[in-house]
Amino acid sequence: MDKDENTTAPNQITDLEMVHWVDEQSSMRGMAKAGGKRVETIYETFQELYDAILVDGPLVISSPIVDVTIFAPCGRFEGDLIATRQSGRNVRRFLIRSDLFEEEYGSVTNCIDHIRSNNAADCELEIAHLQDLADALELSPTTIVPERDYGRIEVDLVAALQLLHIVDDLNGGDGTYPPDFELGYCVGRLFSSIQNLATLEPDAVKASEYEQSYKERGRKGKSRDRKDARLDHLFDCIQHLVDQNPALSRLKPLDVAKLACQDAVSQNPDLWTQGSGQLEQYLTCFASEQKYRKAYRDLFPETG
Known part of the structure; x- marks a missing residue:
């Protein structure tokens, strides 16, 4: 230790x-x-x-x-x-x-x-908490309500209760359980499953829903095309600023891009509902992609 x-x-x-x-x-x-x-x-x-x-x-x-x-x-x-x-x-x-x-x-x-x-493995505390949770949800190991829509947590709880009910019968129904490793292990696994469902499943469902909605937005908005359009628009705005004031070419490209992005958002807010926080990524594209590279270097010969 x-x-x-x-x-x-x-x-x-x-x-x-x-x-x-x-x-x-x-x-x-x-x-x-x-x-x-x-x-x-x-x-x-x-x-x-x-x-x-x-x-x-x-x-x-x-x-x-x-x-x-x-x-x-x-x-x-x-x-x-x-x-x-x-x-x-x-x-x-x-x-x-x-x-x-x-x-x-x-x-x-x-x-x-x-x-x-x-x-x-220690089953006593987990059994007590399982039974408390089952009581709060009004679950029974012997009575299944056909009309009830059991959630995954409730299914695991009923399974745990049924296991305990069987062991209780084998031990004379006095409500005490032997501290066998198998019992502690089985109930512990079920309890861990319930905890994971209660704590992780909502996050997993939310992530899955977000992934699906993101795919839908991508299909509907043609996200790649919109990104290309934002790149072209931002580059035009940067070029316009430097043409209007050549002294800007001595500044850091990111500083000029921030000013240009303000103009771009003002000119076409629908196009810029997203992407304004990715200026550094856009500048990397300007410096590396053949479509923009030469013109970008001409704009920022010292700092680009």
């Missing part, structure tokens, strides 16, 4: 029912680095860790590959600890029970090493 950064974040998390993606500065890692208290010696026991978190805030263990945040929650799991493991956009959550800590981990270092492992 000597290569990692172990710090406490300045604020305590009280609710982690949903995961929100934020910028680095607003993340737990960013806040810990900016205003946290560095942990020089890792804690030995659950109680030491718990007491420190209550005083100083969540413990953040940061590395280039994975971040782990351990905090003391309120509500249902008060008195225990919850850890989140984040690697990229993959987020797993773990319940660290005070009464089972010695038996399961033995030390804080072992606990952290276990959570950081790719193979770590």
